[in-house]
Amino acid sequence: MPVNDLPEMTALERIIEEHHTDFSVSSHGKVDADGQCFPIYSISIGNPDPAAPAVGFFGGIHGLERIGTQVILAFLHSLATRLRWDHVLHAQLQSVRLTFMPLVNPAGMSRSTRCNGRGVDLMRNSPVQSAERVPFMLGGQRISRRLPWFRGKEGQPMEIENQAVCRQVQDELLAHDFSIALDCHSGFGLRDRIWFPYACSTTPIRHLPEVWALHELFSQTYPNHNYLFEPQSRQYLTHGDLWDHLYLKAAENERRIFLPLTLEMGSWLWIKKNPMQIFSRTGYFNPLPMHRLQRVLRRHLVWLEFLVLAACGHRRWLPEGPARLESSRRAFDLWYRGAAA
Template sequence: MEQQQHEHLRVTRLVQVPYKGEFLPVHAISMGSQSPDAPCLMYVGGVHGLERIGTEVVLSFLHTLIERLEWDHSLISGLEQLRLIFVPALNPVGLVRNTRGNGNGVDLMRNAPIDAVSRPPWLAGGHRLHPSLPWYRGKKDEPMETESQALMQLIRRECFSRPFSLVLDCHSGFGFKDRLWFPYAYSQKPIDHLGEAYALKQLLNNTYPHLDYEIEPQSKSYTAHGDLWDHLYLESLETKSVFLPMTMEMGSWRWVKKNPRQITSMMGLFNPVMPHRLQRVLRRHIVLMEFLIRATRAWEKWLPTGQNRQISYQQAMEHWYGTKPQPTSPITEGGNPHYEPYDTPGSP
C-alpha cells in the first residue's frame, strides 16, 4: 500500500489488479481529520464496471471538494471534525472492459461468504454457474476477490475503530426511481441499527423535503447472495462502531425511457448517454452528498439514543415492515453507549 501526501489530501494505492500484462491500481483519496474519534464518511464507485456513472458521480463530487479546499475556509475547518475517503474505481478492470464483473468475471457485490436465507431472483441474486454469466459469485470456499478484500481492509481500518461511520456506494440500474438501500440484502429481517437508518431518513426528508430518494432496506426490492455490505455490517456488530453502509441505486430506466435507443447497448442500459443528461445526473446528487458530510460530522446531534432510539426503531418497523414490536435495549457491559442491541423478531 503506497501513499502520496498533499497539503489536504492523501492518496493511497490500496492494491493493483492485473490486466493484459499490466497492473491497474485501486486508489483511496482521503482528507480531513486523522483522529480516531472523528466520524468517517466514505464514497465508493465503480464496483460494477458497466455502471460508469457511479464513478463519474464520485469523481465529480471529489473534484468539487478539491476546488473548494483552495478557498472555502468553512470546508477546511469542518474537516477538522470529519474524515472523508473516496474510492472512485474499485473495479478498474471492469471499467476498462465495460463489464459488471472484475477481470475474473466475479461480481464484487455477490462475492462475500454470505448466503441469502430466502430465495433470491435466479441469476441476478448471485450464482456459481460460470464467470461468463453476470452476477457470478466466484467459486465456493475460495478467497474473496482482491478488490473486495482491499475494500474490506480499508473499512476495517478506517471505520470500525470510530464511533460512527457511513458509506455511500454509488450504482445505477433497477427502476425509474433513485434509491438509497441499506442492509440487509441476504435477509428480510431488520438490521440492528434500523432506528438509526430511520433517523437519517427523517433528517434528510425534513432538511430537503423535495429530494426524491426511496430509502429502504435492499430486501424490500430483492434479496441476494454474497452482498459485501451485509458481510461488513454483520462484522461491525462485533465492534463498538455504528456503521451504516448505504447503496445509491440511480434509476437508469428513466434515461432509457427518455432515449429508447439506449436499450440497444449494455452501456446505455446503465448510464446516461446524452451529454446534457449526464450533466444533470452529476448535478442531481450533489445536495445528497453535501448533506451526508454535514450529517456525519454532526452525528451526535441526530443519532437516537436511549428511549429515543427505541421510539425510532418502532417507527422504522412500522414504516418499512408494517409492525409495531416492543423492543428491549439491554446495555452490555463495556459496550458502545450509542449501540444498544434489540431483541428483534427474526434475529438469530
C-alpha cells in the same frame, strides 16, 4: 502518472497529481485488463481521530455503471477545488474523516463489464450466505464465470478489489465510533433509491432506528428530494453482498455505529427519455447525452454533501431512549410491516 485509456482513471489520477499534498493517497495493488494494469486507489482527508465521525464514498464496483464513479469524482473534484479557498471546509475537516474509492473495479470498467477482470461479480463475492430463498442466478451463482452474477469459487478468498475495500473500511471507517459508507450504483427502476442492509435477509438490522433518523433528517432538510429510502431486501435477496459482510463485521463491536448505504440510480428513467439507449450496453446503466449526465452529477452532490454534514452533527440527531424506540417502530411500520403482510 501513467497514461491509460480509461477516462475515469485519468480524471482520478489528475486529481491525485494536482492535490497530492492535500490528500493521503494509497494504492491497493493493480489489476489487469487485456494486458493493461490499473491501480486501485483510495484517498483520505480530514481528522483520523477515532472519536471523530467518518464517511466513505465508493464507486465503480460494477464496471458497467460508470455513472457511480463519475458522481464520486465530481464530488471529489469539488472538494479538492474548495480546499484552495474555502476556510469553512478546512474547519469542517478538523471534525470529520473522509475517504474515497471512486473506481474499485477498473478492469471491469475498462472492459465495460459488470464483473471484474476474472469474471466475478464483486457484489456477490463476500462469504455472506442468505438463509432465505434468493432469486435464481440474480441472487448469486457458482455455476460458471461465463454467466452473470458469478460469486467466485467456493472456499476461495474474496477478489483483490473486495479485499481492498474491506481494508479501507476497516482502517478508515470501522476505526471510528460513528461512520457512514455510500456505494454508488445504477441500473434499477425509474427512481433513485437509497438502500440499506440487508441484502441477505428480510430481518431488520440492529441500527434500523439510526437509518430512520438519517432518513427523517434528510427529508426534513430537503423536503423536495426524490429519493426512495428502503432496505435492499424489499426488492430482492442475494448471497455474498459486500456491505452485508462489512456491516456484520462492524456489528461485532456493539458500541460502533456503521451505516452502509447504497445509492441506486434509476437508469430506467434515462432509457425512458432516450429509448435508443437500450441498444447500448453502457446506455442501459448510464445517462449518455451530455446535458443529462451533467444534471445527474449536479443533483447527487446535495446528497453526498448532506452525508458529510450529518456525520459531523451525528450527536445532535442520533435517537436515544424513547426516541430510539419510536424511530424503530416507525421504520418497521414503513419498511417491513407491509412486506410481512
